[in-house]
Amino acid sequence: MHTPGAITKRIIPRILEQHVEEAAFLWILRDSAVGAPHYQLSDLAKLDSRIEAHLDGLRIGGADAWRLCEEALKLGEAGEVFAAGVLALESKDANRLERVLETVAQFPETLRGLVSAFGWVAPQRLAGTVKSYLTSQSPLLRQIGIAACAVHRADPGQILANIIADDAAPVPLQTCALRTAGQLKRRDLIDPIKGHQQADDETVKLWAAWSSVLLGDRKRAIETLKSVACNKSPLGQRAFDLLLRAMSPTDAHLWLRSLAQFPEWQRDLVVGVGIIGDPFYVPWLIKQMSIPELSRVAGEAFSSITGVDIAYEDLDDEPPQDFEAGSTENPEDEDVAMDSDEDLPWPSPLKIVAWWDANKERFNQGVRYLSGMPISELQCKRVLTEGYQRQRKSTALELALMQAEEPLFEVRAPGWRQQSWLSE
Structure with a gap:
């Protein structure tokens, strides 16, 4: 028969190991989610709550949890640096911080995990360290201090x-x-x-x-x-x-037109049309939706102008057969880049045309639109509250260009903190 104490000794280390692994893994998901086209602020906040639950388990685990975090740093991964960084910063333990910094110095690509840890911890708990x-x-x-x-x-x-x-x-x-x-x-x-x-x-x-x-x-x-x-x-x-x-709208139009003659700039042209936000380009965008390589990003640009959620409004379609984007499973394929449009819906040109024909009178050519409304500070704040992360990142730039004194809104901050800022 096993005594309760013996069972506890076997279970607790494994539970702590799971907290370390999950906190690191979920942070990797988060690192991608903050710039994703299908994550809203509410989704980010839920993900952050899951990360916080695992961090809480590590806080409760005390020295045992830290030893596991320290061991995980040997992997040289940003997620593990994030988890260890949060514990080290909150404890204000110089030795723990030094161990995290050694990892960052050895694996420079993990710096983003440590900066994220600084962003996670409440500012009042960082003052002495950052100074x-x-x-x-x-x-x-000094770079870490500035980034913090x-x-x-x-x-x-x-x-x-x-x-x-x-x-x-x-x-x-x-x-x-x-x-x-x-x-x-x-x-x-x-x-x-x-x-x-x-x-x-x-x-x-x-x-x-x-x-x-x-x-x-x-x-x-x-x-x-x-x-x-x-x-x-x-x-x-x-x-x-x-x-x-x-740029001024006129200069932006002219610059895009100068790029249109180069085939390698076609995707950028589609993205640029979405940035400019002029409904004049919508018929052209719809034509690009029939080109598999441009279809999804053209749909995103269309949504950026009109405010239509293609998947939610059932304006999407099945992916074209035999189309492959990004890296493939073919060992001879040297393209290892991820598909940046992977999480975007495939628009149905026929459905989009029908929607546009029914709604185009609401839009005025020559006006910049953002998610269905003329761009303004009020509309920017609405998109920051309700939009998807990739939209929110763009909208933060738009708002910063309108406001001379206000800092650039940080769309990568913990979800609960952003929700608090936006409710003020």
Whole structure:
């Protein structure tokens, strides 16, 4: 016969192991969900509640739970760094934090997990830690300190200006500071930021132009964004996403027209039409829905303009036969990229045409629309409350361009915190 104590000793470690594994795994899901086209804020909040439940189990597990988190850090994965980071930050245990930092230094790709942990923990529990990082001699610690301020939209003060003014600062630290200045609307830093638009490093150049635009200094920044956007890269996508929102509608139309002659820019053209939001393009978008490679993203652009939820309104269709996007199971296929449209519905062109014919009188050409209404601060706040994460990310940029002083809304923050902000 087993005694209760013996059973407990066998069960508890396994339960704690499950908490470590699930907290890390769910964070990986979350890392994808914050930019997904099918997650709403309410969905994110539910996912975050599941993560918090596992973190709570680890908090209760005390030293035993920490030992398991520390062991899991050897995997060198961002999810494990997130879970260990939350426990280390909340405990304010210097040795625990040092162990997490060692992992980040060894596996730089896990930094996003640690920054997410800083974003998860309540700001009042971070003050001493973040302050010590901001004043550290270590570029990595200063970068983490700046990033921690950014995710909580807390101004690090003069330190931010010092880093931006320091031409010898490492590129990761410099770009973090430049991006944060735009997110926080540090308009006092417009002039020093402007100088970095001529940097040799493409990443520095992008974030200098990106922040300049958010701070209202657009003329040269728009030209810089154009040059970066012409590169087929993640940096180029960042530039493209902001560029069309910051240009005048006339200039945006002309720029898209200049891209239309290049086949490799057709997908970007569809995305750009959704950003511009002019109903004039809807008939063209519907035609693109018949092209398998463009169909789903054209549907997303259509929804961005009209506000129609294609799946909910039963305007979707079955995927075309024999169509494969992204990576395949063929071992000879060298394309390992994920299908960025995977979670979007397949629109039915026939159903969409019928809907448009019945509703197009509600839309005025030459007006920018966002989710079915002319773009405005009120509409942006509605989409931030009700929209999907990819829409919300775009909408946060739109709102930041309208508001001179308000920080960029953080759509990656814990769901419950965002819901609290939006209810204020």
